[in-house]
Amino acid sequence: MSLQSRIHDVYPKLTPSEKQIADYLIAQSDAVCSCSVQKLAQDCGSSAPTIVRFSRLLGYSGFPALKMDVMLEKRNETMDETHDIVENESASHLIRTIYRHRLNTLEKARELLDGDTVEAAAEAIEKAGAVYLCGNGTVCLDFVQKLCQIGIRAIYTAEQQILMASLNSLQENDVLIAISYTGEAESVLGPARIAKEKKALVIGISQLGKTSLKHLADLMLFVPMEANMNRGGAIASRDSSLFVCDAVYLSLVSKNLTENKKKLEMVKNRMDQE
Numbered sequence: 001m002s003l004q005s006r007i008h009d010v011y012p013k014l015t016p017s018e019k020q021i022a023d024y025l026i027a028q029s030d031a032v033c034s035c036s037v038q039k040l041a042q043d044c045g046s047s048a049p050t051i052v053r054f055s056r057l058l059g060y061s062g063f064p065a066l067k068m069d070v071m072l073e074k075r076n077e078t079m080d081e082t083h084d085i086v087e088n089e090s091a092s093h094l095i096r097t098i099y100r101h102r103l104n105t106l107e108k109a110r111e112l113l114d115g116d117t118v119e120a121a122a123e124a125i126e127k128a129g130a131v132y133l134c135g136n137g138t139v140c141l142d143f144v145q146k147l148c149q150i151g152i153r154a155i156y157t158a159e160q161q162i163l164m165a166s167l168n169s170l171q172e173n174d175v176l177i178a179i180s181y182t183g184e185a186e187s188v189l190g191p192a193r194i195a196k197e198k199k200a201l202v203i204g205i206s207q208l209g210k211t212s213l214k215h216l217a218d219l220m221l222f223v224p225m226e227a228n229m230n231r232g233g234a235i236a237s238r239d240s241s242l243f244v245c246d247a248v249y250l251s252l253v254s255k256n257l258t259e260n261k262k263k264l265e266m267v268k269n270r271m272d273q274e
Helices: 003-013 016-027 037-043 048-057 063-075 091-112 115-127 137-149 160-169 186-197 212-216 232-255 257-273
Strands: 131-135 175-179 201-207 219-223
Touching: 003 016, 003 063, 016 048, 037 048, 048 063, 091 219, 091 232, 115 175, 115 201, 115 219, 115 232, 131 137, 131 160, 131 186, 137 175, 137 232, 137 257, 160 186, 175 186, 186 201, 186 212, 201 212, 201 232, 219 232, 232 257
Parallel strands: 131 175, 175 201, 201 219
Antiparallel strands: none
């Protein structure tokens, strides 16, 4: 995911001083490739620690990672061929558009996904007494089914009142997976607050930026924001969130591959008998 795309995703929530840094990075991206953090801070009227914090806000480990990303981007620039759909667009053209949009979304999601955080999430789920899920229904249903198939005690309901009641059983060694594209949905923030009160671990999945969910989560996995296609946000949220959950699931499966293969085979055999 390009630096410009990352900045675009978080820009509305930036402070005036952060916007000043963001504006400079977009306007002077060529200069970023060859300057130090001290020189960049001087040029955009900021400080070196602020530049480092801003880099981390964008999902980088620090300024060197941001700088490396800009250099790679300059070397491998590609055109984004996605666009808004128009009235009476042909089905064949829509198919191509959807295909390109999905590829673009998944590529951005891949670039945002941090391997260490994925492994940490998988390890936490493996050790949890129970895993509760809340948020995007399609994604939660898919993930809870996969977790149950490998013997993880996973709990999800689309009924908010039942979900809140079930959280009375939440224990300190449990995990809550909160999935919200905006990171601001109260249906996700409410359970996350309860989990924090009960000292359970919270794994958040939302778009990049300073969201309320990010402040509540112990581990954050980010998805990109899309706004260049009708229902683009909903499409990107579903596709990229499924991708993130699949990455965590496969990391979890691989930790005990032989045993988990046996469990999956047993599930398949039971389904074949029905």
